[in-house]
Amino acid sequence: MKKIAFFDTKPYDRTWFDILAKHYEIAYFEEKLNRHTATLTDGFDAVCAFVNDRVDAAAIDRMHRCGVQLLALRCAGFSNVDMQAAAGKLRVVRVPAYSPHAVAEHTMGLLLTLNRRLHRAYIRTRDFNFSIVGLTGIDLYKKTVGIIGTGRIGRAFAEICRGFGMRVLAYDKYPAPDFEYVSLDTLLRESDVISLHCPLSEESYHMLDRKAFDKMKKGVFLLNTSRGALIDSEALLDALNNGTLRGAGLDVYEEEAKFFFEDHSDTAVQDDTLALLISRPNVILTAHQAFLTEEALYNIAEVTVQNLDDFFAGKPLKNEVCIRCAGN
Numbered sequence: 001m002k003k004i005a006f007f008d009t010k011p012y013d014r015t016w017f018d019i020l021a022k023h024y025e026i027a028y029f030e031e032k033l034n035r036h037t038a039t040l041t042d043g044f045d046a047v048c049a050f051v052n053d054r055v056d057a058a059a060i061d062r063m064h065r066c067g068v069q070l071l072a073l074r075c076a077g078f079s080n081v082d083m084q085a086a087a088g089k090l091r092v093v094r095v096p097a098y099s100p101h102a103v104a105e106h107t108m109g110l111l112l113t114l115n116r117r118l119h120r121a122y123i124r125t126r127d128f129n130f131s132i133v134g135l136t137g138i139d140l141y142k143k144t145v146g147i148i149g150t151g152r153i154g155r156a157f158a159e160i161c162r163g164f165g166m167r168v169l170a171y172d173k174y175p176a177p178d179f180e181y182v183s184l185d186t187l188l189r190e191s192d193v194i195s196l197h198c199p200l201s202e203e204s205y206h207m208l209d210r211k212a213f214d215k216m217k218k219g220v221f222l223l224n225t226s227r228g229a230l231i232d233s234e235a236l237l238d239a240l241n242n243g244t245l246r247g248a249g250l251d252v253y254e255e256e257a258k259f260f261f262e263d264h265s266d267t268a269v270q271d272d273t274l275a276l277l278i279s280r281p282n283v284i285l286t287a288h289q290a291f292l293t294e295e296a297l298y299n300i301a302e303v304t305v306q307n308l309d310d311f312f313a314g315k316p317l318k319n320e321v322c323i324r325c326a327g328n
């Protein structure tokens, strides 16, 4: 039986893998994968990692020396893997799409909550405070949403926005039919809502920096369910402070790997930017949960097991990540 080491596992990860991967011997580690915990992979044939595992050159070297042949990511993004270092040592597979709808629906959830202050209304009415002062939102109908990245998730989010009667503008490195594409500058200038759905790469790192925020209208809603480092968090705080942003709905944060998926409620979190963001009433931060639906968890397990089966059967790996695509 082939042995697979899972990292950063939570109870919800096991639900489907326990059923679909019975033909593997699985060790579920709660630890995140990094250069230190990579020593746990000794004797394993493959490793299954998630979004906040840090698979740098040292971690890859260690896994390689431990005999690991395959890194099976149970996620779509792979910006946390040093693909140059993996070349010739580990093959890397991923789950390119598990439910674009899950992420798109969560993105709209963030927008609706922020706009109509549902998070504040919930707390008020639980306290029998039935005042609605300070809860005024805007109609989304006929407003302009700017979608950056019109792949699977951006496309699903655009459909939802069109259902709300919104005008959809788009920016993508590789434009496709059925969108009104504009330059990034035009999108930033004209949008009432801006939503990020492109991958993180060297090129897109801090795509929304101070200069980008300066181009936006006053009172924009910013949504990021993609990757934290697409936004310069310090510039984001300034944009919230100076009124450029009406609110920010974030499912990701550039330093999330240190905190997300764990309970830090009993410790003083040493990240002032994160603390300032969370403390603002017009910021909603969820801990990388946009994917978390029953359907997505099933799809993740099904495709990951198929990726493992194909690898061990010597079949072509249709979900392999290659260095060539790592820059995208």
Ligand code: NAD
Binding pocket: 076, 077, 096, 097, 100, 103, 148, 149, 150, 151, 152, 153, 154, 171, 172, 173, 174, 197, 198, 199, 200, 203, 204, 225, 226, 227, 251, 252, 288, 289, 290, 291, 292, 328
């Ligand atoms: P996708 O590959 O289908 O689409 C990405 C789109 O971005 C493509 O159209 C591509 O051309 C475009 N793009 C690439 N580089 C760009 C750039 N520099 N500027 C503008 N556009 C660019 O990916 P997807 O399935 O839609 O996922 C999008 C992102 O969502 C992923 O990269 C991942 O980071 C994130 N994601 C988050 C969660 C979550 O739970 N929060 C879950 C899944 C995926």
